Amino acid sequence: MFLARILGKLIITFTRAKTRKTGSFIKRKEPCSFCGEKSGLKIAEVRYWDLATCNVIHCEKCELTQLDPKLSKQATATGCTAYYLREAQRATAKSEFRNKLRNFRRGIALASQ
Numbered sequence: 001m002f003l004a005r006i007l008g009k010l011i012i013t014f015t016r017a018k019t020r021k022t023g024s025f026i027k028r029k030e031p032c033s034f035c036g037e038k039s040g041l042k043i044a045e046v047r048y049w050d051l052a053t054c055n056v057i058h059c060e061k062c063e064l065t066q067l068d069p070k071l072s073k074q075a076t077a078t079g080c081t082a083y084y085l086r087e088a089q090r091a092t093a094k095s096e097f098r099n100k101l102r103n104f105r106r107g108i109a110l111a112s113q
C-alpha cells in the first residue's frame with residue numbers, strides 16, 4: 001500500500017517532467033504551424049534524400065517539434081516514390097508475396113467491418 005502510493009507519485013512526477021531539449025535558439029524560416037511562433041530551438045538538421053535539407057525545430061511556446069522549412073508537396077512525392085522503388089528492389093519474391101497476402105487479408109478484414 002505504502003509502496004504503491006510512492007510509486008504512483010513517482011510516475012506522476014516523471015510523466016509531468018518536460019524532456020529537456022538541447023540546441024540553439026534560431027529564427028525560423030516558416031512560423032510554427034500550431035501557434036505561429038517565429039523562432040524556436042534547433043535540435044537537429046536532417047537531409048531528405050537529395051531533395052531538401054531541413055532543421056528540426058522545437059517550439060518552446062506550444063511544444064510542437066517539426067521540420068523547418070516543411071517539405072514541399074513535390075519533394076514529399078518524389079521522396080516517397082524513391083523510397084517505394086528502393087524497398088521494391090530489396091524485397092525478395094517470398095517477402096513480396098507475404099506482404100501482398102497480408103495486405104489482402106487486411107483489405108478483407110476492413111471491408112467486412
Ligand SMILES: [Zn+2]
Binds near residue numbers: 036
Ligand atoms: Zn508553436
